[in-house]
Amino acid sequence: MALTTAPPQAPQTQQPEQPEPIRRRRVLLSRLDLKVSPYLYILPFFVVFAIFGAYPMFRTLYMSFFDWDLANARFDPPVFIGLDNYKRMLSDPYYWNAMRNTFGVFLLATIPQLALALLIAALLNRPFLKAKTFFRIAILMPNATSVTAVGIIFLTMFKDTGVINWALGLIGIGPIDWHGDGGFWSYWVAVATMVDWRWTGYNALILLAGMLAIPRDLYESAVIDGANAWRQFWSVTFPMLRPTFLFVSIVAIIGGLQLFTEPVIYTYGYTVRGGDQREVQTLTMYMYENSMVSFNNAGYGAAISWSLFLLIIVASIGNFLLIRRTAR
Amino acid sequence: MTTQAEVTTVPATRTRRRGRVGRTSPWVYIGLTLVSLVSLYPLYFVFVIATRSMDALNSPTPTWLPGGEFFNNFSKALERDNVHFWKGMINSIIVSSVVTVSVVLTSTLAGFAFAKLKFRGRNVLMLVILLTMMVPTQLGLIPLWGMMQQWGLVYDIWAVILPFLTSAFGVFLMRQYTLSTVPDELIEAARVDGCTTFRMWYSVVLPSVAPGAAVLALLTFMEQWNNYLWPRAVLSPENPTLQVTLGYISYTYYTDYSMVFAALLVAILPLILAVLFFGKQIIGGIMEGAVKA
Numbered sequence: 001m002a003l004t005t006a007p008p009q010a011p012q013t014q015q016p017e018q019p020e021p022i023r024r025r026r027v028l029l030s031r032l033d034l035k036v037s038p039y040l041y042i043l044p045f046f047v048v049f050a051i052f053g054a055y056p057m058f059r060t061l062y063m064s065f066f067d068w069d070l071a072n073a074r075f076d077p078p079v080f081i082g083l084d085n086y087k088r089m090l091s092d093p094y095y096w097n098a099m100r101n102t103f104g105v106f107l108l109a110t111i112p113q114l115a116l117a118l119l120i121a122a123l124l125n126r127p128f129l130k131a132k133t134f135f136r137i138a139i140l141m142p143n144a145t146s147v148t149a150v151g152i153i154f155l156t157m158f159k160d161t162g163v164i165n166w167a168l169g170l171i172g173i174g175p176i177d178w179h180g181d182g183g184f185w186s187y188w189v190a191v192a193t194m195v196d197w198r199w200t201g202y203n204a205l206i207l208l209a210g211m212l213a214i215p216r217d218l219y220e221s222a223v224i225d226g227a228n229a230w231r232q233f234w235s236v237t238f239p240m241l242r243p244t245f246l247f248v249s250i251v252a253i254i255g256g257l258q259l260f261t262e263p264v265i266y267t268y269g270y271t272v273r274g275g276d277q278r279e280v281q282t283l284t285m286y287m288y289e290n291s292m293v294s295f296n297n298a299g300y301g302a303a304i305s306w307s308l309f310l311l312i313i314v315a316s317i318g319n320f321l322l323i324r325r326t327a328r
Numbered sequence: 329m330t331t332q333a334e335v336t337t338v339p340a341t342r343t344r345r346r347g348r349v350g351r352t353s354p355w356v357y358i359g360l361t362l363v364s365l366v367s368l369y370p371l372y373f374v375f376v377i378a379t380r381s382m383d384a385l386n387s388p389t390p391t392w393l394p395g396g397e398f399f400n401n402f403s404k405a406l407e408r409d410n411v412h413f414w415k416g417m418i419n420s421i422i423v424s425s426v427v428t429v430s431v432v433l434t435s436t437l438a439g440f441a442f443a444k445l446k447f448r449g450r451n452v453l454m455l456v457i458l459l460t461m462m463v464p465t466q467l468g469l470i471p472l473w474g475m476m477q478q479w480g481l482v483y484d485i486w487a488v489i490l491p492f493l494t495s496a497f498g499v500f501l502m503r504q505y506t507l508s509t510v511p512d513e514l515i516e517a518a519r520v521d522g523c524t525t526f527r528m529w530y531s532v533v534l535p536s537v538a539p540g541a542a543v544l545a546l547l548t549f550m551e552q553w554n555n556y557l558w559p560r561a562v563l564s565p566e567n568p569t570l571q572v573t574l575g576y577i578s579y580t581y582y583t584d585y586s587m588v589f590a591a592l593l594v595a596i597l598p599l600i601l602a603v604l605f606f607g608k609q610i611i612g613g614i615m616e617g618a619v620k621a
Binding site for chain 2: 026030033034035037038039041042044045048049052053054055056057059060063070071073119120123124126128129130133134135136137138139140141142144145146147148149150151152153154155156157159161162163166197201202205206208209212254258260261264265268269270284287288291292298301302305306308309312313316
C-alpha cells in the first residue's frame, strides 16, 4: 500500500511552482472527475443490463401478445392476437401438466433441501469442531459439478441395475423403475434428488454464515435461562437467521421454479418433453419446446415465460410473508 | 438424530459450562461424515465408471474400485467425428475467462463508485441493481435468441459471452468488499495527493480488494463453465461449450457409459481441482456474500 500511494506525492511538491491557470484547470478537471466519473464507472452494468436484461424482458411481454414465428419473421410476420396466447394457456393440458411438474419437483426438492441444509449448518456450527474445512469443502463439491454432469451421473445411478436400486435392495425395497412408464413420482423423486445433491451443501454454508454472525452472548443468556439445545435453536438461532433463511429460500424459489437442465438430461436430453408422457416436463422446458424447438410458437412461449415470472414473484412474496410470520 | 445428540449435551452444559468446551458429540461427526460421503460418492462413482469397461455398470452389484481403462474410454470420445470435445473445452475456457475478466473489472469499478464516491442517485441505483438480480434468465431467452439471430451470432460463442459481461451480484459483492476493506482515510489521502478517481481505483482500491475480486472471479468462472440453458439454445454441437458437448454425447451415446463418463471426468476435473485448492477462499467468499446480503 505504501508503495502505491508514494508516486502521487511527487506532483504535489511540484504544484506550487505551476503557473496559476494550469492549477485552476486541474482543479476544474478534478471536480469534473468527481462529478462525472462515478456514473461512467457504473455505466457498463447498466448498458449490458439494458440490452441483455431489461429490453428482452419487456420484448418477451410484447411478443406474448402476438402470433410470432421467431426463425422466419420476415416471411411470416407477427400478427397481433391480444390475449389469445394467455387464453390458450388456460385450456392447454400440457401447460397445466408442466405447471404440476414444476411445483411437484420444486416442493419435493426444496422442503427436504432447506430442512437438511439447516441441520447440516447446525452440525457445522458446533464450536471446536475438528476437520471443519474438510467437511465444508466436501459439501461444496457437488455445487462445483456442472448440472449436465450431475444429470448424467444420476441418470446412471437411477438405472434399473444402478447403485440406488442396489442400495434400496439392501433394506428390502424391490427394484424401482425410476424411468417408469406413467409414474411421474419416480421421475420427480429422481430429479429432486439431483437438485438436492447439488444445492443442499451450498445452502448449508450460507445458513452457517448466518449462524456464525449471531452474537454468542445471546446463547450464553439462553443457557443461563436454562434453554436446552432444541429450545436454543428455535428461540435464538432460527429467529436471528430469518434474513439469511429468507435469502436462501428466495434463491431456491427463483432457481427451482425455472428448473431446466436436470429434468432435460434425466430424460436423455434429446428432446425437452421430459419423458414419453411428459412426466417431468417443467414450465421452462415447455417454454423452450414452444419457442426454441418449434420456433413458430414463440409468442406462446413468451406468454409462458411471463406466466412463470409472475409465479416466481407471487411465490417469493408468499414465502416472505410466511417466514415473517413463523419467525415471530 | 441430532435432537438426541443435542439433548445429551445439555446436562453437561448446565452443570459444568467449561466442560462443553472442546467436546463435540460423536453424533455430530457421524452425521457430517455421512453427509460428506453422500456428497463425494457420486464423484468417486464418475472416477470408477470412467476408468472401467462397460461391464462395470451392467453388473448387478456396484463396482467400488477404479480400473485402468480411462485412456481407452476417453480416446473413444475423442475419435467420434460428431463429438467436438476439445473444441467445447477451448470454447468453455474462452467464454468463462472473457466473462470473468470483464465481470471482475466492471464490478470492482462500479463497487468502488458505490462504496466510496458520492453522487446523486447512488442509493436508488444500487437498489435497482439489487432488484435486477430477481429477473430470471428464462424471461429474456426468446427475444435474446432473436437478437443474436439479427446480429448473425447464433452458433457463435459471442452469443454466450455478451449477455454475461457484467453481473449485479458482482457489483454488490465488490461494493460490500470495498466498504469493509478500504478505509475512507486512504481514499482521502489519495484525493489530497491529486489522484484522479480512476487512479484511486487502480492503485488504492484494486490492491485492497484483490482477495474479494479473486473469489468473485472463481465464482463467475464456475457459473459460466456450468451454464447450459442459454448455450444449448444458441450454440450447436459443432461449435459447443463443454456443457453442450456433454448434453449432446449423453443423448447420442447413452449406451456407451464408460466413454460418456470418461469425457465427463475430464469436463468436471478443472472445477473439482479449483475447489480442492481454493476451497477455503471460495467458501469464505460465499459465506461473506451471504451475510452481507
